[in-house]
Amino acid sequence: MSARPTRRxxxxxxxxxxLGEQMAREFAxxxxxxxxxxxxTDRLEKLRAELLERNPRITVSLKALDVTDTDAVFEVFRSFAVEFEExxxxxxxxxxxxLGKGQPLGSGRFDANLQTAQTNFIGALAQFEAALETFRARGSGHLVAISSMSAMRGMPRNLTTYAATKAGVATLAEGARADLLGTDIVVSTIYPGYIRSEMNEKVKNTPLIVSTEKGVAAMVAAIxxxxxxxxVPAWPxxxxxxxxxxxxxxxVARMA
Known part of the structure; x- marks a missing residue:
């Protein structure tokens, strides 16, 4: 395998x-x-304007995407791949x-758990397929799966489905990594701990939670x-x- 390149x-x-918005800021x-x-896309437009004002030499391209529309995942990824060839x-x-909107199993909210599963796992599967299609054609690339510390074990209440999907994402990534050993396609799994974000903005502060900026800086450094x-963050x-x-x-259940 060749030396690790800078991913441009x-x-x-x-x-x-x-986390996605803040990662964009860090990489920009x-x-x-x-x-x-x-x-x-309205929020993406606002973010692009901010990024280009601060970093005028970079290119920032935007596309609308709902990852539960699996056909659209392939269309968007392929379109970006063509656009960035230059x-x-x-x-x-x-x-x-x-998504992080799961509900306790058997509580009558299968709709919320299904939406979480479709977004977090089926959507991730489509993204893995589309990304690796591009990387296999190029012979190189870096696929990064954002999992969660909740993937370590089964979790109770509203986290049950969410944790299961994130465990599934981690297993998908490990399987892809095993399949690609010895190639120039790298697969990484990031397990964020308690990082403040829009997804958990209503959760009360805990001794272990860190700001979006600090948490994402650790994520990007790991990536x-x-x-x-x-x-990430490595401690604790x-x-x-x-x-x-x-x-x-x-x-473990009391940690949820």
């Missing part, structure tokens, strides 16, 4: 808010060209789009290292990840 052209899904600050997509081609895709997996989530694997389920 980065596609981020779910870029209109939260590093001078990277961005392909941003999300359902809310800049050297897409060389990193960050599978970030997701740039291109390791197989990373728990590296040791917490080890504990979550072995602690009795009643203890």
């Amino acid at each position: 052209n980065i596609l981020i899904t779910g870029a209109s808010s939260g 600050r590093r001078g990277r060209n961005l392909a941003l997509c999300a359902r809310r 800049h050297g081609g897409l060389d990193r895709v960050i599978v970030n789009a997701g 740039e290292k291109e390791k197989a997996s990373a728990k 989530w590296v040791p917490m990840g080890l504990l979550m694997r072995v602690l009795p389920l009643p203890v």
Whole structure:
């Protein structure tokens, strides 16, 4: 495998808010060209204006995308791939789009759990397929899966379906990584801990939660290292990840 290159052209899904929006800011600050997509294009337009004002030398392209429309995932990714050929081609895709609106199983809210599963897992599967189609054709690239620390174990209440989908995303990524060993296509899984974002803005502050800026800075630093997996921020989530694997389920349930 060749030496790790600098990824110049980065596609981020779910870029209109939260972690995706802040990742766009971090990569723009590093001078990277961005392909941003999300359902809310008005917010993407506002973000592009901000990014170009601060970083006028980069390219920022936008497209509307609801990742539950799997045909659209392929159309958008292929369109971005063609568009960025003049800049050297897409060389990193960050599978970030997701929902956190699950409800306790059996509580009459299958609709919310189904929407979460379709967005977080089926949508991620389509993004993996579309990204790796591009990377296999190019012979290189970096696929980044944004999972969650909740993927370490089964979680109770509103987190049950969400945690299951994020565990599924992590397993998809590991399977892709196994399939691509010995190639120039790298697959990384990022496990964010408690990072403040639009998804959890109503959650009360906890001793472990960090700001969006601090948390995403740690995420981007981990992504740039291109390791197989990373728990971020490293403190306290590296040791917490080890504990979550072995602690009795009643203890883990109280962490939710």
